Amino acid sequence: MHYELIGEAKSKNLIVFSNGLGTDFRIWLPLFDELGEDVSVLLYDSRGHGLSGGADAAFGMDELVTDLASLCDELGIRKATFCGLSVGGLVCQGLWKARPDLFRKLVLCDTAPQIGSPAIWGERIAGIEKGGLESAADNAMARWFTPGFHEDRADELAGYRLMMTRQSVAGYLSTCAALRDTDFSEILPTITVPTLAIVGDQDGSTPPETVKKGAELIPGARFEIIEDCAHLPCIEQPEALAEMIQGFMRQN
Numbered sequence: 001m002h003y004e005l006i007g008e009a010k011s012k013n014l015i016v017f018s019n020g021l022g023t024d025f026r027i028w029l030p031l032f033d034e035l036g037e038d039v040s041v042l043l044y045d046s047r048g049h050g051l052s053g054g055a056d057a058a059f060g061m062d063e064l065v066t067d068l069a070s071l072c073d074e075l076g077i078r079k080a081t082f083c084g085l086s087v088g089g090l091v092c093q094g095l096w097k098a099r100p101d102l103f104r105k106l107v108l109c110d111t112a113p114q115i116g117s118p119a120i121w122g123e124r125i126a127g128i129e130k131g132g133l134e135s136a137a138d139n140a141m142a143r144w145f146t147p148g149f150h151e152d153r154a155d156e157l158a159g160y161r162l163m164m165t166r167q168s169v170a171g172y173l174s175t176c177a178a179l180r181d182t183d184f185s186e187i188l189p190t191i192t193v194p195t196l197a198i199v200g201d202q203d204g205s206t207p208p209e210t211v212k213k214g215a216e217l218i219p220g221a222r223f224e225i226i227e228d229c230a231h232l233p234c235i236e237q238p239e240a241l242a243e244m245i246q247g248f249m250r251q252n
């Protein structure tokens with residue numbers, strides 16, 4: 001598993017970031033300049049993504065959750081704030097069920113207890129099996145980024161499109177299958193740590209009303225919308241996301 005720990009595993013300000021489908025841990029880098037120096041960070045590439053392996057055999061949500069729990073144990077992390085984006089948010093929800101002892105707080109970013117529907121994931125899997133990741137990339141970019149980003153930040157857009165199309169096809173497809181098979185609606189009401197749910201106002205994958213509905217299942221969870229932002233606030237609006245996360249970290 002490819003990871004990077006910046007700071008201290010035992011810091012009470014440790015945030016563990018979990019990436020979304022078709023991305024790797026570099027999506028979190030724009031956020032760093034905005035986070036305070038007292039924050040420690042663990043980044044990792046989820047199975048079958050980025051520089052992590054593990055896609056030779058098909059995998060599902062159980063493996064994604066176990067990977068994160070094992071990484072935390074390996075690094076001696078006893079407690080952290082977990083921040084997961086999209087499928088990374090599902091991994092954090094699954095981790096809550098498996099290992100609530102690891103949680104200080106939870107940030108759910110552009111995610112929900114169930115993302116899409118089994119039929120939608122079935123279609124995406126069939127399309128990519130036939131046409132490869134390239135065939136799905138333009139639609140993904142339309143969901144990931146606002147029209148304004150497409151217009152004003154075309155070079156960055158091209159880079160993130162490459163990030164997606166260069167992922168392992170097997171890793172991407174297993175992660176789609178994990179999304180198809182996961183509904184954590186019954187887990188959310190059991191969450192007892194402070195939780196912040198955030199979404200971009202123009203998110204095309206997990207729209208604001210979907211994220212809000214999920215947040216309403218979590219006792220006491222806060223729900224925030226980031227303006228001029230689609231599915232990846234860590235790239236499109238890192239200052240706004242960092243401000244929300246820092247404010248949340250500072251609260252008792």
Ligand SMILES: O=C(O)CC1=CCC(=O)O1
Pocket residue numbers: 019020021022085086087088115140143179205231
């Ligand atoms: O729709 C997309 O490609 C974005 C997405 C859905 C689940 C996830 O992790 O990313």
